[in-house]
Amino acid sequence: MRIVSGMRPTGKLHLGHYLGVLQNWVKLQNEHECFFFVADWHALSTSYEDKLNLKHLSIELVRDWIAAGIDPTKATLFIQSAIKEHAELYVLLNMITPLGWLERNPTYKDQLAQIKNKDIHTAGFLTYPVLQTADIILYDAEAVPIGEDQRPHLEIAREIVRRFHHLFLCEVFTEPKELLSPVPRLLGLDGRKMSKSYNNAIYLSDTSEEVWQKIRTAKTDPQRVKRSDPGNPEVCLIYDYHKAFSDEEIIKKVEEGCRSAAIGCVECKKWCAASIEKVLEPMRERRQSVSDEDIAIILQKGEEKAKEIAGKKMERVNKAIFELQCKDHT
Known part of the structure; x- marks a missing residue:
């Protein structure tokens, strides 16, 4: 299958991104034809006031992808804004998308209610599902990897495709299917959602010293006051990190040792940091091996491939709309 997926360049990636997205991307690139893009225009839909250095952040995002195991020889990597056909098709689809479809989008309504520190009452935020x-x-994506909460977005995409085909009597697009993937939830080190704004995340680019300092100060079982107090690992954030990154032997030692007070929190945290290090150390090596020039070449090749596919698709779209030509019906 052809797979298309993207990420917004709004900051450094953390362990939550790795578990929730990048691990799945690495698996998909070995099984399917994958297009992974930096969604810099999407970043503007909510962060236009933040004056982000989108060029720098886009390069660093690709560097994190490569560090996490994304292979540019297997997947096509590119920056969204480098392919102007995205904007062209976005404009055309906006002309035929009913306003009610967008206003009923549950994510749109939820974020309007929840996000109070930013002005997101913009046309760009309302119409981001069209983009x-x-x-x-x-790119005629046959499937899109999504979590359960993103299903309404993909259904809007399918409805727009059907509406286009109905209006212009032309089967131009592939109707994308959902590729549901479990998204492991990893909370931040303070128990809240992992986020740079909360300063509670472990980043893929953190040094081993930074990882240990963050793990060392993380919350544990509040009932375990003294070293001799037995604990409950199920209410401990560090245990969640063990389940995500440690092997079965360590997890068993943590569970039994915590409940019996055979181990202390510091020892448990040291094991956790060591398990995370096994994941991050290879990333640091891959990150150091790729230069800005390497990334520029990777993106150029990816954009050339994406541009060729997008250009051919837009030729068909424009003929269907402006010349009423459809080879499917001639």
Whole structure:
């Protein structure tokens, strides 16, 4: 299958991104034809006031991808804004997308209610599902890896495709299917959602010293006051990190040792940091091996491939709309 997926360049990636997205991308690139893009235009839908250095953040995002195991010889990597056909198709799809479809989007309504520190009452935020649709169908994506909460977005994309085909009597696009993938939830070190704004994340680019300092100060079982107090690992954040990164032997030692007070929290945290190090150390090596020049070459090759596919698709789209030509019906 052809797979299309993207990430917004709004900051450094953390362990939550690795578990929730990148691990799955690495698996998919070995099984399917994958297009992974930096969604810099999408970043503007909520962060236009933040004056982000999107060029720098885009390069660093790709560096994190490569560090996490994304292979540019297996997957096509590119920056969204380098392929102007995304914007062209976005404009055209906006012309035919009913306003009610967008206003009923549950994510749109939820974020309007929850996000109070930013002005997101913009046309760009309302219509970002249309841009997502353009991103996907421009490359005839057969499937899109999503979590359960993103299903409404993909259904909007399918509805837009059907509406286009109905209006212009032309089967131009592939209707994308959902590729549901479990998204492991890893909370931040203070028990809240892992986020740079909360300063509670372990980043893929952190040094071993930074990882240990963050793990060392993380919350544990609040009932375990003294070293001799037995604990409950199920209410301890560090145990969640063990389940995500440690092997079965360590997890068993933590569970039994915590409940019996055979181990202390410091010892448990040291094991946790060591397990995370086994994941991050290879990333540091891969990150150091790729230069800005290497990334520029990778993106150039990816953008050339994406541009060729997108250009051919837009030729068909424009003929269907402006010349009423459809080879499917001639």
